[in-house]
Amino acid sequence: MNTISETKELTQTGEEEFSPAQWSAIDAIIERHKFKPGSLIPVLEEIQETVGYIPTCIQERAALGLIVPLSEVHGVVTFYHFFTTTPRGRHTIRCCLGTACYVRGGQGNLNEVIEELHISPGDTTADRRFSLETVRCLGACGLAPVMMVDEDTHRQVKSSKVQEIIKDYD
Ligand code: FES
Structure with missing residues (x-):
């Protein structure tokens, strides 16, 4: 032993x-x-x-x-998805790709986040500011497309607004 x-x-x-x-x-x-x-x-x-x-x-x-x-x-x-083997960012961005969000531009929002932060879903930025995840529904389909940053729900997000949303999180 x-x-x-x-x-x-x-x-x-x-x-x-x-x-x-x-x-x-x-x-x-x-x-x-x-x-x-x-x-x-x-x-x-x-x-x-x-x-x-x-x-x-x-x-x-x-x-x-x-x-x-x-x-x-x-x-x-x-x-168990709540365990992670890599360091997490200070903030977690969750982009919804469920049907309602997808058809209303969710993929475009995700692409904007990827372009802005230079990371893929599942990754964390080198400065550990953000981790990025995709989800299949956040339970707010009427507000699609939805994106969450930590506990904040951002509704009817346009890809042109993604950069503005992200910059508010240090
Ligand atoms: S599909 Fe995005 S909140 Fe339900």
Whole structure:
């Protein structure tokens, strides 16, 4: 059985992305939940809340610390959409491509965001200002096309207004 200190030596990939204080916080979360059945998802949630994302090095640490196969940790991280393996931007843009939004110009709005930020859906800008996602419906079809930035819903968005919307988020 590996202890947390042993797992530190085993875990190398991407370790330098996190500070010693962040690794201590991650280890504390794992230790707190160790030996508790069904603790994998709560542990990963808590780690993501603490450091923002769950790259391979953290998946390895969790697997070794909780004594579960790495494949199981990886499976959970990739199955649930709320887990992310890459750093997130300070703001998340969600462009709706559901039918109502699509036929009213949603794709054009998405293209405008892509052109403005030089990223594709699923990516984050190099300065970590924005992450970009597409969604299939935001439940506001009557206001299509809809685009969300964080919790703000922008309605009946014209592609000519996209740049203006984005610039309001630092
Ligand atoms: S299709 Fe876009 S909000 Fe429903």
